[in-house]
Amino acid sequence: MTQNRLGWTGKFLAVVRYEILWNIRKKKFLGILVVAFALATLSLAGGHIASAITGDPVEPNPDFVINANVGLGGFGFFLFAIVTTMNTISGEFESGTIVPLLAKPISRTTVFFGKLFAAFLTLLATYCFLMVYMTIGGYVVYGPQNNLHLVPLSLLGALFSTLIWIAIVLLLGTVSRSSLIAALGALGIWLGTAIIGSIIGALAGQGWILTYIPGSGNTGSVGGPPQLGFTVTTGTDSIGPNLINYILHPSWEVTYYKIDIGGTTPEQVQWIALNSEPLSTIILTSIAVALIYFIVFVATSWYFFRRAQVTE
Amino acid sequence: MEFIIETTGLTKKYGSLVAVDKLDLKVEANTIHGFLGPNGAGKTTTIKVLVGLLKPDGGSVSVLGQEIGWDKPDVRSRIGYMPELPKLPKHLKGRELLDIYGRMQGMTAEERGIQIPKLLDMVDLRERENDLIGEYSKGMQQRLGLAQALIGEPKLVILDEPSLGLDPGGMVEVREIMKEMAKEGVTIFLSSHLLHEVQQVCTHVTIINKGVVVTSGTLKQVSAKARGPLTVEAEVDKLSKAVIEKVKELPYVTSVIEEGKRLSVEVETRDDIRSEVSQAITAGGGIVISMNLKGESLEDIFMDLLAKHKRTKEVTK
Numbered sequence: 001m002t003q004n005r006l007g008w009t010g011k012f013l014a015v016v017r018y019e020i021l022w023n024i025r026k027k028k029f030l031g032i033l034v035v036a037f038a039l040a041t042l043s044l045a046g047g048h049i050a051s052a053i054t055g056d057p058v059e060p061n062p063d064f065v066i067n068a069n070v071g072l073g074g075f076g077f078f079l080f081a082i083v084t085t086m087n088t089i090s091g092e093f094e095s096g097t098i099v100p101l102l103a104k105p106i107s108r109t110t111v112f113f114g115k116l117f118a119a120f121l122t123l124l125a126t127y128c129f130l131m132v133y134m135t136i137g138g139y140v141v142y143g144p145q146n147n148l149h150l151v152p153l154s155l156l157g158a159l160f161s162t163l164i165w166i167a168i169v170l171l172l173g174t175v176s177r178s179s180l181i182a183a184l185g186a187l188g189i190w191l192g193t194a195i196i197g198s199i200i201g202a203l204a205g206q207g208w209i210l211t212y213i214p215g216s217g218n219t220g221s222v223g224g225p226p227q228l229g230f231t232v233t234t235g236t237d238s239i240g241p242n243l244i245n246y247i248l249h250p251s252w253e254v255t256y257y258k259i260d261i262g263g264t265t266p267e268q269v270q271w272i273a274l275n276s277e278p279l280s281t282i283i284l285t286s287i288a289v290a291l292i293y294f295i296v297f298v299a300t301s302w303y304f305f306r307r308a309q310v311t312e
Numbered sequence: 313m314e315f316i317i318e319t320t321g322l323t324k325k326y327g328s329l330v331a332v333d334k335l336d337l338k339v340e341a342n343t344i345h346g347f348l349g350p351n352g353a354g355k356t357t358t359i360k361v362l363v364g365l366l367k368p369d370g371g372s373v374s375v376l377g378q379e380i381g382w383d384k385p386d387v388r389s390r391i392g393y394m395p396e397l398p399k400l401p402k403h404l405k406g407r408e409l410l411d412i413y414g415r416m417q418g419m420t421a422e423e424r425g426i427q428i429p430k431l432l433d434m435v436d437l438r439e440r441e442n443d444l445i446g447e448y449s450k451g452m453q454q455r456l457g458l459a460q461a462l463i464g465e466p467k468l469v470i471l472d473e474p475s476l477g478l479d480p481g482g483m484v485e486v487r488e489i490m491k492e493m494a495k496e497g498v499t500i501f502l503s504s505h506l507l508h509e510v511q512q513v514c515t516h517v518t519i520i521n522k523g524v525v526v527t528s529g530t531l532k533q534v535s536a537k538a539r540g541p542l543t544v545e546a547e548v549d550k551l552s553k554a555v556i557e558k559v560k561e562l563p564y565v566t567s568v569i570e571e572g573k574r575l576s577v578e579v580e581t582r583d584d585i586r587s588e589v590s591q592a593i594t595a596g597g598g599i600v601i602s603m604n605l606k607g608e609s610l611e612d613i614f615m616d617l618l619a620k621h622k623r624t625k626e627v628t629k
Contacts, residue, residue: 005418005419005420005423006415006418006419006420007418010415010418011415011416011418013415014412014413014415014416015416017412017415018401018404018412021403021404021408022401022403022404025403026403095399095401095402096395096399097399097400097401099365099395099398099399100393100395100398100399100400100413100457100460101401102364102365103363103364103365103388103391103393103395104385104388104413104416104417105385105386105387105388105389105391105416105417105418106385106416107383107385108383109383306383309365309366309367310360310365310366311326311366
């Protein structure tokens with residue numbers, strides 16, 4: 001009779017391996033990785049493309065890498081969350097593989113957190129690859145770069161930003177047991193916050209609400225109205241850039257504006273200042289929002305998964 | 313008597329549908345126990361409760377001497393389970409799957425290194441061990457499903473329709489594997505629609521219908537509970553009145569029907585009395601060309617008991 005010798009850690013790592021192999025062999029994950037790589041390459045090649053069109057030489061840009069945010073924006077974070085997590089729990093139920101998996105001597109808690117950790121590792125490896133690619137590429141294309149020591153903050157911010165979407169996709173997938181509902185539901189939330197929320201926020205002057213929901217958040221600016229000053233977004237998608245900006249400009253005060261459309265010409269549009277807050281407050285708020293959403297959504301998913309009966 | 317599986321009043325409902333209704337099931341250690349019932353009888357639901365995939369709504373369940381609680385993985389370390397048409401992760405390779413499941417069983421690298429090649433050889437997948445499961449045929453996936461149930465050398469193996477999707481050769485191999493495991497002291501709980509398979513390998517059998525045990529015991533005990541008469545059918549050369557008279561003289565014979573060279577002898581006992589009938593035919597001057605017993609097969613017993621159960625339920629209503 002075989003004696004059990006691998007403890008909890010060994011079993012947890014078995015789940016992690018199981019999930020990572022699934023992630024990296026998914027066609028949609030490989031597809032998104034190729035798209036991200038292509039977009040990063042396009043971003044790097046942007047200067048040369050402009051140069052070829054205008055005939056002007058490529059200008060050195062020492063801040064290219066620090067502003068690149070690992071080559072991804074809000075939608076990029078969202079897409080990576082979708083491809084790494086939309087099948088994590090629901091896919092197991094849909095394919096029936098949950099049956100042999102949960103019949104093994106391993107607790108549902110271990111399975112759940114092993115899968116979550118695997119998604120985190122997959123993202124970490126992907127973002128590290130993109131970060132290194134953008135850093136080396138930026139140096140080669142745009143010359144020596146400033147503040148390279150702050151680039152890991154972009155990575156940290158990107159992970160934070162994606163983890164919220166991961167928690168949302170995971171929750172929808174666990175409750176519905178449908179990958180399609182997980183993906184479409186998350187897309188609906190993303191569209192709601194990114195587009196509708198921004199419009200309502202800007203026009204109604206209630207943009208502060210966006211600070212407390214996942215996504216791009218409220219938009220403010222430093223040094224004047226948005227068209228003149230430096231634009232800052234407060235949401236969880238911007239944790240990385242805001243952290244870097246805070247280290248470079250710790251005293252920044254971000255002012256929020258409401259648009260007053262007074263007429264039909266751009267000159268008649270007025271920006272009305274509403275309120276200001278320090279960048280440090282914005283960062284702390286967005287990190288707190290990210291953590292609270294992540295913890296609440298993951299805990300809820302875990303609760304549902306632990307109670308799930310396998311009728312498949 | 314040691315029971316490997318013991319349920320008392322096990323109840324499982326899906327909404328208003330009672331899938332398993334106060335089921336009392338006892339499976340002795342070191343037996344091959346067949347679990348039979350028509351579609352929707354509650355076999356798979358019972359099995360899923362046993363392996364912790366479903367939570368019972370009532371009653372108690374004990375496996376390998378331990379109460380099955382919700383999400384208590386320790387008991388499962390000694391249970392191997394092969395689901396009906398096992399759905400295995402297609403993104404893994406055959407060997408990877410066994411390695412990962414072996415780790416989940418708590419096996420060390422050394423143990424996995426010894427057992428996995430043996431299992432792959434046993435299910436004849438050694439040459440395809442590094443192919444993705446998604447590229448396997450249904451039969452190969454079924455065989456891998458059996459291998460994953462045996463990893464970690466379980467004390468109890470629960471097989472839900474293990475022969476489904478296998479070719480005749482594969483079915484025979486699976487039966488041989490079951491017999492080998494039983495010799496090594498593994499208890500096998502086998503749910504199957506193939507009654508001849510159950511009859512060939514099982515020492516004990518439980519028949520359920522609509523979530524209720526119809527009967528349970530050794531094959532002989534279950535056979536004795538079947539109400540229908542046994543019939544000996546014989547093809548006889550030189551069939552004469554003398555032969556028929558001799559057969560009718562046997563004490564347990566209730567009727568004898570002659571049709572050409574065929575003789576149908578209905579008897580009251582459920583013992584195998586073919587030799588006595590044969591001797592009577594020979595004594596009457598006949599020559600036995602062939603002889604078989606009708607009503608003895610598990611299929612006959614199964615149908616008879618289910619019919620009896622249905623009648624009892626109708627009377628109760």
